[in-house]
Amino acid sequence: MKRGLSAMIALAALFVSANAYSALNQEMNGLIEKFQKEAGIKAFSAEDGKKFFATKRMHSKGEERSCSTCHTADPRQKGKTVVGKVIEPMAQSMNKERFTDPKKVEKWLKRNCEWVLERECTPKEKGDFILYMTTI
């Protein structure tokens, strides 16, 4: 009975995660699978992605930085870089071109993880982030 329940939950989670990424194209699904394999987990969490997006961190340069520093607290809004350049919304619901090119996604994750966290992001952080951005 207990095994049956957990199997059902696992199946439901798989269904949810498969459904959650249905907006992504084939190449992007490949990237997600890569992250899943690297992280050793079956499904990412949009909730964790949301928290990750908002987490503020003290940079070694002495200023607080987070994803929302440039992208604003709501990824559906337009953002602005520190020099004033307007950034189109991150959320895929507002900007169909977001999260369609794995190369571009990886490049920007690399650059911006370094900028905020001064390290590369973990596969789980990346997967959660993309899930959040494609479901909000």
Added chain:
Amino acid sequence: MKVHVWDIPTRLFHWLLVSAFAGAFLSSHGDRFLEFHTSLGYIALGLVVFRVLWGFAGNRFARFSGFLKGWQSVRGYVASAARLHPPRFLGHNPAVGWVVLFMLAMVASIAISGIVTYGGEENRGFWAGVFSFEAGYNARVAHALLADLAIAVVVAHVCAALFHDFLLRENIILSMFTGTKEDEDTYAERVSHIPPHHDVRSVLRLIVWGVVAVMGGLALLYLRPAGRTDFLRMPQPNVVDDKGFASVMKVNAAWMEECAGCHNAFHPTLLSADSWKKVMMGLNDHFGEIVTLDAAVSEEIGRFLLSASAERSTTEASRKLMRSLRGLPAFDRITDVPYWKAKHEDIDIEVFKRKSVVSRSNCVACHPGAELGSFEDHDIAIPE
């Protein structure tokens, strides 16, 4: 008896050209009315083209063959006019016939030199991307000289018309509205009845028209050109290639993608080649940020920046900033260039801190054409 002399197209042409010329003259100072001014220039050129065609297709008074007379009749007319007793002509007299042709050529030259100026100096208009900044500058000198000449010709033309009306009492100004003139007998009959001091109505008419003209001119002065340039249709500026040929700059996708990912797409025409080399060599510490680019992408962007650097660009901004760099070491910050500083010194520091601007490096906040290499004065709009 009234004779139909000036057909409707000829009269319309005359007054439309007067309006276009007056409007262009009134809007000729400063960049504020530049778009308005250039539109009127195109209109004037179009009118001249029409008049040339009408010179073959119009009625007998409008056709060139009707009023361009030989040297003998011109000399004879001028001689009698100098004695204040010229013979009366229904259409253009032999002297003014050639003046008409001269004025048409003059207006066309003004318009064409204006289009060259607009293309060379502002990279706008019909010949955008064809002429260099220097060619535009030279054309502007010619444009201004020709325009001064035109003012002199217009004054002479108006004086001649007043001479015909107030001394010869011909009513030729009225005929340019109604199109009709008195035949010889009616004219002689009317003139014989007018005591020399009695023509008050003509004077009043002159005053009324003068007031109308002044009011019209003042109205034009307060008319602001509406709307901004359509930047999407604006071509990139010219650059000189390795062989010395000018060609329209081609935008590089990697430059747009990589550089404009974080800040404005700073146009290659805004820094010298030395400066761009310095920037590309220093990407490890790019104004405090670390920039990592694939070697191939980095090389491609570097090549692009050098191919259109300020030395090679024909824009006004490039020429002036290069001039300000003379003898100085390479700057990697555009806002450190002396020309940039001089141009922006009157702007309050608070303006750059506004939420809508954020920093000095956000060119597009005030120069909507910045990413196309366009910084024209009349496009500037400082946001609140």
